[in-house]
Amino acid sequence: MDYLPTSLGDTRLAARRGPFKWLQSALIILCIAGAILIGLLQIKAPKSANLNAPPEDFSAARAMKQLEIIAEEPHPVGSAAHDTVRDYLMSELKGLGLTPEIHKSQAVLNGAGMVNLENIVTRIPGTANTKPVMIAAHYDSVPAAPGAADDGAAIAAMLETVRALQTSGPLKNDLILLMTDGEELGLTGARAFMAEHPWAGEPGVVLNFEARGNRGPSFMFETSDRNGWLISEFIKAAPNPIGYSLIYNVYKLMPNDTDMTVFKEGGLAGLNFAFGMGANAYHDELDTPENLDQASLQHHGEYMLSLTRHFGDLNLKDVRQEDAVYFNIFGWKMVHYPQSWAIWILAFTVLLYVLTLWHGMSRRKISLKGTLGGAAIFLLLLGVVYGVAALAWSLVRSSVSREQLRVIGLDPIISVYWFAGFLAVTIGIIWLLIRWISRYNHAENVWSGTLLVWLLLSAATCLYLPGGSYLFVWPLIFSLIGLNLSMLRRINDSGWTSAIFAAPGFILFTPICYMVFVMMTLMMAGELMVFATIALSLVFPVFCTKEQRRKIKQAANKSFP
Structure with a gap:
């Protein structure tokens, strides 16, 4: 229900609000746009270094010279081009003063018979080895693609990393370089190494590098279990770290695999990195050195060099520690804390929500019935948005050719416009439904009901997806603070207050x-728009009808003819 002003002071205050309406609208837009921009600044790659970079630094320009040879043409297992790349890598490693060996093996593939595998392995001794650091990447490509990003960028980065390491003196720990073969044939080279090679069980930390596109920042998207110590050291050492425990928790539920899967099955601890924007180049003829974003290569290399130096001088005999929750906040600044803290943060949030309800009811700003109605509105809206988005994408799929659909879905430029279009439709649906339904429910009831659903999402992720709990619990805490502050005011200004305190949510x-x-x-247009709607729900009060405000103004006019 709507609550009208209860005193002459309320009506006077309401009557003076008009001149500041434009300022509040501008504040709302600035808060939302600014928070989104800060969030996007998290996902950027560092500027690539040129050929004149200091010799002890990683240079993408120098690595590109190697990559232009490695990814000159497709080089799948068994091809002549594969042998050429193998020989080139052996020659370059020897030229760097190393003694590489070819670890030969065989694998039986379903429907393809027996294939010969040739991993390239070498070791750089340390001065006081505890356990070796191992850098891993695969050098084979799929038949259709030259493999500049997948995984030539990582192989070229490995050569440039070794060159840079030699300028700064030896590490304490040994360094193992593993260029696996047959990754594109089911991780066969990594499996052969772990099953047959005498060094397989030695590494204390593995750094594996992959790609699922040809541009964008390199994400640390996977770790081994009990990753607390690894995450802490990763944040200390990496100059531009990007990683989200939510992504790792979701990745574990998916059927996707890399060589890191095999290393983890073998009991090794480590970190897995990949860049994934520009998905239209993945396993495609577009995956050439000319099309590769050198900033992505630079990010790969900076991780590789800085983490090798860091872990190379640490005691790696015991790297297991309680799993961590971790995420970026501002640019490359990361936050992390033990996963066990999640349940205590949730308990605090539940208490804060209960106190918020009590506060709102005591001030007659919210009611239990209105809160439940607000939650129902939110759930209804999620269903409507999913249905409209899924139906719209189904119509698109049936109206265009297969090639056009591929462009719409994968082209990094075209797909953004389509995404923006779907998002605009979603915002329109939210505006219409919230504006209509909120005529029958107070804006702060809608807000408290929405946050009730957020509380349930926080509890669910805390219990079943703890690495993703941060995504819901921290925005919820800030929004609850905003709701309490809004209820302290005599006039309903929940719109701009919700926008200010929704900023952390949009950033995450x-x-x-x-x-x-x-x-x-x-x-997955339906799922994507539902996800966007959950974020936008933090500012549902902005979409609420101004009917209540008109009633206040009418009351003010009657009081002051």
Whole structure:
């Protein structure tokens, strides 16, 4: 229900609000746009270094010279081009003063018979080895692609990393370089190494590098279990770290695999990195050195060099520690804390929500019935948005050719416009439904009901997806603070207050939403728009009808003819 002003002071205050309406609208827009921009700034790659970079630094320009040879043409297992790349890598490693060996093996593939595998392995001794650091990447490509990003960029980065390491003196720990073969044939080279090679069980930390596109920042998207110590050291050492425990928790539920899967099955601890924007180049003829974003290569290399130096001088005999919750906040600044803290943060949030309800009811600003109605509105809206988005994408799929659909879904420029279109339709649906339904429910009831659903999402992720709990619990805490402050005011200003305190939520949601869009494409338009709606729900009061405000103004006019 709507609550009208209860005193002459209220009506006077309401009557003076008009001149500041434009300022509040501008504040709302600035808060939302600014928070989204801060979120997007998390997902950027560092500027690539040129050929004149200091010799002890990683240079993408220098690595590109190697990559132009490695990814000159497709080089799948068994091809003549594969042998050429193998020989080139052996020659370059020897030229760097190393003694590489070819670890030969065989694998039986379903429907393809027996294949010969040739991993390239070498070791750089340390001065006081505890356990070796191992850098791993695969050098084979699929038949259709030259493999500049997948995985030539990592192989070229490995050569440039070794060159840079030699300028700064030896590490304490040994360094193992593993260039696996047959990754594109089911991780066969990594499996052969772990099953047969005498060094397989030695590494204390593995750094594996992959790609699922040809541009964008390199994400640390996977770790081994009990990753607390690894995450802490990763944040200390990496100059431009990007990683989200939510992505890792979701990745574990998916059927996707890399060589890191095999290393983890073998009991090794480590970190897995990949860049994934520009998905139209993945396993495609577009995956050439000319089309590769050198900033992505630079990010790969900076991780590789800085982490090798860091872990190379640490005691790696015991690297297991309680799993961590971790995420970026401002640019490359990351936050992390033990996963066990999640349940205590949730308990605090539940208490804060209960106190908020009590506060609102005591001030007659919200009611239990209105709160439940607000939650129902939110759930209804999620269903409507999913249905409209899924239906719209189904109509698109049936109206265009297969090639056009591929462009719409995968082209990094075209797909963004389609995503923006779906998002605009979603915002329109939210505006219409919230504006209509909120005529029958107070804006702060809508707000408290929405946050009740957020509380349930926080509890669910805390219990079943703890690495993703941060995405819901921290925006919820800030929004609850905003709701309490809004209820302290005599006039309903929940719109701009909700926008200010929704900023942390938009900062956290924006990079995840964009990454899900890039990785999953608009083939999951319904799910993507639901995810966007959850973020936008933090500012539902902005969409609420101004009917209550008109009633206040009418009351003010009657009091002051």
